[in-house]
Every structure is written in C-alpha cells, then in structure tokens.
Amino acid sequence: MDETGRDVNRFEEAYRYLNDPFNWTRPGGIADLLVEHLRISAVAVLVAMLVALPVGAVLGHTGRGGGFTVALSNVSRAVPTLALLTLFAVSPIGFGPTATTIALAVFAVPPILTNTYVGFRSVDRDVVEASRAMGMQGRQVLLRAELPLAAPLVMTGVRTAAVQVVATATLAALVAGGGLGRIITLGFAQQNDGTVIAGAVLVAVLAVLTELLLVAVTWAVVPGEKRLPFLRARRADPVPEPTSSGVPL
C-alpha cells in the first residue's frame, strides 16, 4: 500500500517537473539542454556522414575493404561508449562539447560505413553491367545507377547512427558533459526520483522521435514505389530488417 502510494508520487513529481514552464525556460533548463543535445548530436552525425558516406561508397563500388569494414563494425561494438567519451574528455582536448562531439562522431562512423559499403556492394552486377553498356562512366554508374539502389541500406546506416548518437549523447552527463542526460544525473545526485523519471522520459521520447523522423526522411528520400512507412508492418510475415552484418540489429 505504502509502496504503491510512493510510486504514484514519483510519477506525479515527474509530471509536475515537466509541466512547470520555469523548468523549461530558465537558463540551463530543459530547453537549453535540449538545444545543446541536438546541436552536439547533429554535428556528430554530419561529420560522420561526411567521412563514412564517400569512403563506404567507393569501397563498395570497387569491392575492396570488405573485411576491414566488417571488422571495424564488430570491434566498435565492443568499445563502450562511456569509455570513449571519457577518454576524449581526459585527452588534451579537454572535457566539453568538442570532446563529446568527436567521441560521438567516431561512434557514428561504423554503422554508416558498413551499411553504405554493403548497400553499394549488393547492387545487382547485371544492373552495373547494363549501365556501363549504356555508356555511363565510373562516376555516373556510382551516382545514377548504384546510389539509388543502395539508398535504403545507406539510410538504414544513417538512421542507426543518428539514433545511437542521440542516445549516447545522454552519457556525456556522466563525465561532466551537457545535454539532457544532465537531468538524470542531477536527479540521482539529489536523490529525487521525480527528476530522474522526468529526465528519462525526455531522453526516451527524443530518441523515439529521432527514429520516427528518420523513418519519414528515408521514405521521402529513397526512390521507388512510395508506400507509407508504417504500413510495411502489415505484411503477411514480418521479417526482421537486415542490417550490414547480415543479422538484425
């Protein structure tokens, strides 16, 4: 009885915290943290895309470096994000948004690189032959024939990386960085369950919104038959979406 009463209070506290406009608008409040979170994440993903998309496309186009990309994505899974964030924070760069952004960008490279590589690699060889026979040059084959066909997997890579970065940016708060994770660490420091839950809700909602946004972007960007993105699930036999290493993520 007592236990349930306390649970209700926690959620009420979290609701009250989120419903108080002052918590959003004050300096260093939710709005400021959200902007910082989004800025760090966006820069990290863009930097990773600038590095990984061309490299992945060229490697996939030429068919070289397959072992390298697969090994990279496997090893990167074994490196804890917290460790990388901390290592950059205690490096000469110093802790702050720059160190966080670099660490997140490093983490965003492997999913984009592997998916781009596999996307370009798995383009039907007959299509490439046909485009050559039509007189396309190397660059045209890459951009006009292979890119549209590789687009779904490329976007899967970008989506995976973006969601991962938005989620991981939360951990920066554990090593004195900014972003929405601050609300959670603050709640733990003050032993205030309401604040902890409020922070968790904000972070989780932001991650889910990022995923949904990128599903929508993928739908808009990928050429071909346009089906509404969420109707796919109605297929007779839902099959887990394949990713780079041939296994679902």
Place this chain on the structure above:
Amino acid sequence: MELLAVDAAPNPWFDPSYVTSNWDTIMGHLGEHVRLTVGAVVLGSLLALPLAVLARRSRWLAGPVLGLSTLVYTIPSLAMFAFVAPITGLTTTTVLIGLVLYSLVVLVRNFLAGLQAVPADVREAARGMGYGSGRLFWQVELPLAVPAFMAGLRIATVSTVALVTVGVIVGHGGLGQLITGGFNANFYRAPIVTGALGCVLLALLADLLLAGAERLLTPWTRRAAT
C-alpha cells in the same frame, strides 16, 4: 601560459604499477562485470526463445513483438536504468533488468530470423517422414537455426559487455566504475584506460569463446565446407 597543478603532475595513459597495486579492486569490478553480462545474456535467452517461437506461430504476435523490441532498443541505456532505479534502488538488480531487456531484443530478433530461415522443404520432408511438431522443432528446426542463434548470442554478449559500464549511474557498472572513478579523481588516466581496455578485451574473449562453442555445436557446417 598558466600551469595548473593537474598539468604538472605526471598523468600517463598507461601505468602498469596502477594495475598491480590495485589488482584486487580491478578484479572485484571485473567479477561484477562478468556476472552481470552472463546473467543478462542467460536470462535474455531463456525469455527470448519462447517469445520467438510464439512470434513465429502467429502472425498477429510477430508484428507487435518486433515493434516493441524496436521501441525498447531505441530507449537510451541511461534512461532505461533511470526508469528502473526508482523501483529497485541503487542495486545490481537495476542494472541486470535493463541489460536483460536489451539482450532480449537482440536475441528475439535473431532467434525469430533463424527459425524463419528454416527451408520449408526441409520442414515438409521431416513431416513426410512422420516427425511430430515437437520432434520437428527439437531435432530439425532448432539445429538448423543454431548459426543464427549463435550470431545473436555473440552480438548480445558483446554489446552487453559494453553496456554494463552505464551501470555506474547506480554505482554498479563493473569496469565502468574504474572509468568514472578515474574521471572523478582529477582525470586520473590510468584507471580510465584500464577500465576501457578491460571492457574491450573481455568482449573479444567472450566473442571468441562463443565462436568456439558455435563450431562445436554445428559440426556439419565444417564438413560441408571441406
């Protein structure tokens, strides 16, 4: 340029004397790390197998199971532990619950993919030979799905090793304790590097062990290759 006391003191990245003089502490954190990983993957597998079997049985369940698992996987780990912590407190249970949920997601998807990949011809043939549904599952479908299962186990194990570190938020992050401990002790680099390397080595070791187990479990794949 102004020099701080922090910059003056030597703060090497690698320091063998740190490892030898703090051996017991490191082993204690490593032990917790291994216990949390094994617990999460074992519990995750025990829950994932029936879920995958159910999801394959009925098409109405497969959609929600996959959708829900995507949702769980999208929730950042820090938020996950923050959701669980108010209920179970600052304990290893909190970390374990979060880790089980994540490993469950990976495992359900791989188990389901493995079961769905069993060729229909093989199933037909087994039925034609008089296999009942129980024997069909245990003696035909399950062995054929082993490679996909093991792929899932390996991914779940490696990512769980990495995720344990986030448990520092409730004070039970295994080797992660060394990482944040070093950060809070005036950016002391030796424990940070020790913790980070420990995690990577542990993940690679676990991956190797599981790869070995897969070879033992699927002798027919080797025979086919030669």
